[in-house]
Amino acid sequence: MVWLKAFVAAFLATLIFHQGLFGLFYLVDLVPKAPFNMTPVGPLGVPAVISLAFWGGLWGLPLWALVRGRVGMRHWVISLIFGAVGPTAVAMLIVFPLKGIAVAPVMVVGGLILNGAWGVGTSLLMRALGERSVKTKAPKAS
Numbered sequence: 001m002v003w004l005k006a007f008v009a010a011f012l013a014t015l016i017f018h019q020g021l022f023g024l025f026y027l028v029d030l031v032p033k034a035p036f037n038m039t040p041v042g043p044l045g046v047p048a049v050i051s052l053a054f055w056g057g058l059w060g061l062p063l064w065a066l067v068r069g070r071v072g073m074r075h076w077v078i079s080l081i082f083g084a085v086g087p088t089a090v091a092m093l094i095v096f097p098l099k100g101i102a103v104a105p106v107m108v109v110g111g112l113i114l115n116g117a118w119g120v121g122t123s124l125l126m127r128a129l130g131e132r133s134v135k136t137k138a139p140k141a142s
Contacts, residue, residue, distance in 0.1 A: 010060020017121030051117035083119015
C-alpha cells in the first residue's frame with residue numbers, strides 16, 4: 001500500500017507543486033507557456049499534464065525508497081536533491097533530445113527548481129497520506 005501512496009503523492013505533487021510553481025513562473029513572465037498543458041500526447045492521447053503527472057508518480061517510487069528510512073532534515077534535503085536532479089537530468093539529457101527540443105541553461109535551472117519543489121511536495125503529501133519516515137537500525141555486526 002505504501003508504494004501506491006508514493007505514486008499518488010508524487011502524481012498529486014506534480015499537479016500541485018510542480019505545476020503550481022510553473023504557474024507562478026508563468027504569471028511573472030519567466031516561462032512563455034501556461035501550466036496545465038491539456039494538449040493530447042501519444043500514444044494514448046491523454047493531456048500532456050496528465051502524462052507528466054503519471055511520470056511524476058513513477059518517479060515517486062524511487063524517491064520514497066530513498067527517503068523512507070531518513071528522518072529530520074536529511075529526509076527533506078534528499079527529497080529536494082533527488083527531486084531536482086533525477087527528473088531534470090532525464091528530461092534534459094534524454095527526453096528533450098528525443099523530442100528535438102534544444103536545452104538552454106535557463107531550462108536546466110528552471111527544471112531543477114520545479115522538480116525540487118516536486119520532490120519536497122511528494123514528501124509532504126506522503127505525510128498527509130499518513131506515511132512517516134522511520135529510521136531503520138543497521139544490523140549489529142557479529
